[in-house]
Amino acid sequence: GENVEQHPSTLSVQEGDSAVIKCTYSDSASNYFPWYKQELGKGPQLIIDIRSNVGEKKDQRIAVTLNKTAKHFSLHITETQPEDSAVYFCAASTIKGAQKLVFGQGTRLTINP
Amino acid sequence: DGGITQSPKYLFRKEGQNVTLSCEQNLNHDAMYWYRQDPGQGLRLIYYSQIVNDFQKGDIAEGYSVSREKKESFPLTVTSAQKNPTAFYLCASGRTGLGEASYEQYFGPGTRLTVT
Numbered sequence: 001g002e003n004v005e006q007h008p009s010t011l012s013v014q015e016g017d018s019a020v021i022k023c024t025y026s027d028s029a030s031n032y033f034p035w036y037k038q039e040l041g042k043g044p045q046l047i048i049d050i051r052s053n054v055g056e057k058k059d060q061r062i063a064v065t066l067n068k069t070a071k072h073f074s075l076h077i078t079e080t081q082p083e084d085s086a087v088y089f090c091a092a093s094t095i096k097g098a099q100k101l102v103f104g105q106g107t108r109l110t111i112n113p
Numbered sequence: 114d115g116g117i118t119q120s121p122k123y124l125f126r127k128e129g130q131n132v133t134l135s136c137e138q139n140l141n142h143d144a145m146y147w148y149r150q151d152p153g154q155g156l157r158l159i160y161y162s163q164i165v166n167d168f169q170k171g172d173i174a175e176g177y178s179v180s181r182e183k184k185e186s187f188p189l190t191v192t193s194a195q196k197n198p199t200a201f202y203l204c205a206s207g208r209t210g211l212g213e214a215s216y217e218q219y220f221g222p223g224t225r226l227t228v229t
Contacts, residue, residue, distance in 0.1 A: 001172075006155075032216045043117075043203050043220035044156070051216070089155055099144070099207055099216050100171065103155035 002027040004092050006104025014112050019080055021107045023090035024072040030092040032099065033073045035064060038087045038106075047088075048075070077109075085111045116140065117221035119204050124226045126198075134189045134224045136204035145187035146205040146218065149173060156203060162187055163209050191226065198228045 003026040013019045025033075031052035036044035050057045050064045050073065057064050061080075066073040077084055087108050091101040117138045126132045138145065144163050148156040158171030162181040176195025181187055187206075191198045202225075207218040 004155075034217070036220075041223075041225075043119075043222045046217060046219065049217065091156075093216065099218055100158055100161065101146075101156075101218060103157070105155045106153070 002030055002092055002094065002102040004090060004102050004104040006090050006107060008107060009105065010108045010110070012110045012112060013080055015080055015082060017080055019077045019084070019109055019111075021075045021088055021090070021109070022072060023074070023092075023104050024070075025092040025102075026071065027092070027094060028068075028071065029094045032093040033064070033066060034091050034093075034101070035062075035075050036089045036091065038089065040086075044089060080111045082111050082113055085109060117204060117206055117219060119202075119221040119224050122222065122224060124224055126226070126228050128228055129193045130228075131190055131192050132198075132226065132228075134191065134202055134204075134226070136187045136189065136221060137185055138187075138204075138206040138221075139185060140206055140219065141184075142206035142219075143184070143209045144207045144218075145181070146207075147171075147177070147179065147187070147189045148203045148205065150201040150203060150223075159189065159202075191228075198226060201225050 006023045034049035037047045038044040061078045063076040087106045090104040120135045146161040147159040160179045162168035178190045203223045204221045205218040
């Protein structure tokens with residue numbers, strides 16, 4: 001089955017700098033890759049996703065890139081702000097009727113003022 | 114106000130007791146999912162349902178049971194057979210079928226279950 005590895009497990013950056021989180025997946029049939037942000041004690045919130053027919057997607061300060069050949073995808077946050085501090089999860093899914101997401105282990109991002 | 118609700122937020126049980134976690138959605142989504150989250154780990158799929166009266170096991174279904182009698186509701190029962198039931202339980206819902214939005218899953222606020 002699918003396996004998703006996420007790095008780093010913790011990341012600390014200065015406010016205003018960029019943050020990059022990377023994930024690799026094992027199943028070449030996976031074709032949907034969402035990123036979730038989870039604040040303490042809350043459910044994950046979908047922040048951006050990408051499908052395998054595109055290589056990059058951007059939404060304001062957030063971007064995701066996908067390299068299908070290497071089977072990895074990355075989350076890029078620019079101009080980081082204190083409210084970006086949270087745990088971020090990547091996931092992968094093979095669309096065969098149900099979106100069975102397989103999640104990475106998570107990255108705790110801390111933005112230092 | 115559309116969304117996914119889970120209740121209660123915190124739940125405490127004694128070992129050996131079954132406990133049922135509630136999940137309700139008013140987003141008119143066909144698919145619903147239950148995930149388990151342990152400290153410092155990602156989410157793992159317990160059960161999912163694509164349509165009323167039908168559900169499938171996820172990766173860690175042992176010790177859990179579900180029902181899907183209504184489109185809006187997908188309760189999860191943690192049985193006494195689950196060896197490590199203490200965890201944060203998350204319910205999600207999403208569309209099925211084709212289209213841009215069909216892949217997206219939306220999560221509820223979660224229920225933290227503690228079994229002693």
